[in-house]
Amino acid sequence: MYVEKNFGFKALMRFTGWHLQYITAWTVFVVVIHEVTHWSWFHIPWLPVSVIGTAVAFYVGFKNNQAYDRLWEARKIWGAMVNSSRAWGSVVKAYISDQFTEDEVKKSDLDEIKKRLIYRHIAWLYALRSQLLLPTPWEHISQSNREGRIAEARMKTYGVGLLADSVTKIELDQYLPPCEKEELINYKNTATQIIDRQSQDLAELRRNDIIEDFRHMEMQNILNDFYIHQGKAERIKKFPLPRQYGFASLLFVRIFIFILPLAMVSEFHELGTMGTIISIPFTIMISWIFILMELVGDYSENPFEGMGNDIPMLSLCRVIEIDLREMLGETELPPPIEPVDGVLM
Numbered sequence: 001m002y003v004e005k006n007f008g009f010k011a012l013m014r015f016t017g018w019h020l021q022y023i024t025a026w027t028v029f030v031v032v033i034h035e036v037t038h039w040s041w042f043h044i045p046w047l048p049v050s051v052i053g054t055a056v057a058f059y060v061g062f063k064n065n066q067a068y069d070r071l072w073e074a075r076k077i078w079g080a081m082v083n084s085s086r087a088w089g090s091v092v093k094a095y096i097s098d099q100f101t102e103d104e105v106k107k108s109d110l111d112e113i114k115k116r117l118i119y120r121h122i123a124w125l126y127a128l129r130s131q132l133l134l135p136t137p138w139e140h141i142s143q144s145n146r147e148g149r150i151a152e153a154r155m156k157t158y159g160v161g162l163l164a165d166s167v168t169k170i171e172l173d174q175y176l177p178p179c180e181k182e183e184l185i186n187y188k189n190t191a192t193q194i195i196d197r198q199s200q201d202l203a204e205l206r207r208n209d210i211i212e213d214f215r216h217m218e219m220q221n222i223l224n225d226f227y228i229h230q231g232k233a234e235r236i237k238k239f240p241l242p243r244q245y246g247f248a249s250l251l252f253v254r255i256f257i258f259i260l261p262l263a264m265v266s267e268f269h270e271l272g273t274m275g276t277i278i279s280i281p282f283t284i285m286i287s288w289i290f291i292l293m294e295l296v297g298d299y300s301e302n303p304f305e306g307m308g309n310d311i312p313m314l315s316l317c318r319v320i321e322i323d324l325r326e327m328l329g330e331t332e333l334p335p336p337i338e339p340v341d342g343v344l345m
Contacts, residue, residue, distance in 0.1 A: 064297035
């Protein structure tokens with residue numbers, strides 16, 4: 001997630017520079033051909049081009065609205081995870097006791113149970129983040145053309161590559177016992193199985209009367225909430241913005257950029273030779289605005305892609321980790337995740 005108030009010039013060029021190259025080359029080529037050949041058929045009236053431009057603007061606006069909805073829903077899901085995680089820490093701390101047992105249970109044993117349940121939950125957060133970052137066929141990094149190479153470079157300098165992404169492995173080693181970790185990471189959906197392990201642990205605590213029926217149900221309901229949050233996040237990850245909308249938007253923008261110089265040079269030619277030259281920066285500016293609008297939506301529709309516009313999952317995981325460990329009374333806490341080059345991951 002980009003956290004600076006505005007994008008700088010370098011950031012904009014990094015985002016749109018390649019597109020500016022071919023836009024400029026095509027615009028200059030059209031102007032040169034127009035001035036050298038003076039072909040009458042080379043002139044395109046402005047009216048049909050303006051109608052196409054208006055239609056494209058509406059269509060790109062529609063796509064961007066849908067992309068923003070996906071991004072904002074993803075942020076709400078992770079916000080709900082933060083709230084539910086704090087609730088989990090609170091009930092674990094309050095409900096795990098020897099109030100219902102026949103024999104007194106050592107405080108150290110109760111503390112160990114609380115720590116196990118909270119630590120396993122932190123492991124679930126990092127495991128889920130790792131799963132959500134796995135690339136899907138429609139994401140930029142999965143493309144085999146220039147787009148894929150650009151996405152890979154952006155990931156290294158403007159995405160998850162800003163931080164060494166060995167975080168998940170380190171956190172799982174810290175928060176899961178070795179034997180449990182080796183078993184859980186071999187499942188196809190590790191995050192799902194971690195919550196199931198939590199549920200089985202609660203059942204065992206109920207059998208031992210560490211918790212009674214009401215507390216068992218309340219704690220299980222919070223685990224069910226985690227399943228709901230995970231399922232919502234996986235829905236966004238595994239179901240793309242319908243590709244017919246995404247592809248058509250890019251196609252329409254490219255068609256508009258292709259015909260725009262043909263109409264602009266005709267209009268500005270009426271002002272004389274200098275007018276024809278002036279048409280170049282105006283055409284480039286209009287084309288750049290359209291391609292920027294398209295790119296904003298294109299790079300917002302997949303909020304778990306590992307790019308600079310993503311939901312800051314690592315930062316949110318760390319926030320929850322700090323909160324829960326403070327509930328356990330720990331003081332040696334990891335530092336919050338800080339933005340790097342204006343990007344918070």
